[in-house]
């Protein structure tokens with residue numbers, strides 16, 4: 001199974017100036033990401049990998065597969081020069097593969113050339129400025145599941161965990 005996993009604002013913003021605009025304000029989404037990806041393989045672009053605070057990377061208990069034309073020297077990271085090679089590696093290790101950004105990697109993953117089974121999107125009830133966007137999901141995707149939560153004293157915004165699957169023809 002190959003999944004895209006992302007959190008977006010309502011205007012599809014996923015990042016600004018190399019960071020996530022809502023960082024630290026939505027721990028429920030961090031927990032969701034950890035629950036889904038722990039024990040599995042996570043594919044990230046170099047920029048996203050390096051945006052994770054140093055003490056939290058590589059992501060623990062996961063295969064960290066980083067896309068870059070260079071080599072990332074961190075112990076526990078495997079570098080790939082193509083998305084397909086990283087996907088194949090994760091599958092061959094009997095892992096579920098999660099494509100975790102950033103913008104350039106999501107765009108490539110959803111360009112129709114890859115076998116992507118589902119998109120796990122956390123939709124945050126927020127419109128915010130940004131320089132990196134999640135691509136619009138085309139008509140081949142439909143929402144199969146949605147679970148919404150109200151903001152609370154730990155989570156600053158309302159949010160929904162959405163699962164998109166391919167439309168069955």
Ligand SMILES: NC(=O)c1ccc[n+]([C@@H]2O[C@H](COP(=O)([O-])OP(=O)(O)OC[C@H]3O[C@@H](n4cnc5c(N)ncnc54)[C@H](OP(=O)(O)O)[C@@H]3O)[C@@H](O)[C@H]2O)c1
Nearest residue numbers: 007015018019045046047048067068069081101102103104
């Ligand atoms: N909201 C979310 O869920 C979420 C998730 C992840 C990231 N983000 C945000 O997204 C932003 C980063 O996105 P971005 O588009 O700027 O960068 P990115 O996609 O994280 O990384 C881009 C880099 O990855 C490498 N790369 C990408 N595709 C490749 C391929 N097919 N083959 C080889 N290398 C490849 C290249 O590295 P080299 O230059 O080394 O060749 C490229 O410069 C940040 O703001 C981050 O916080 C948000």
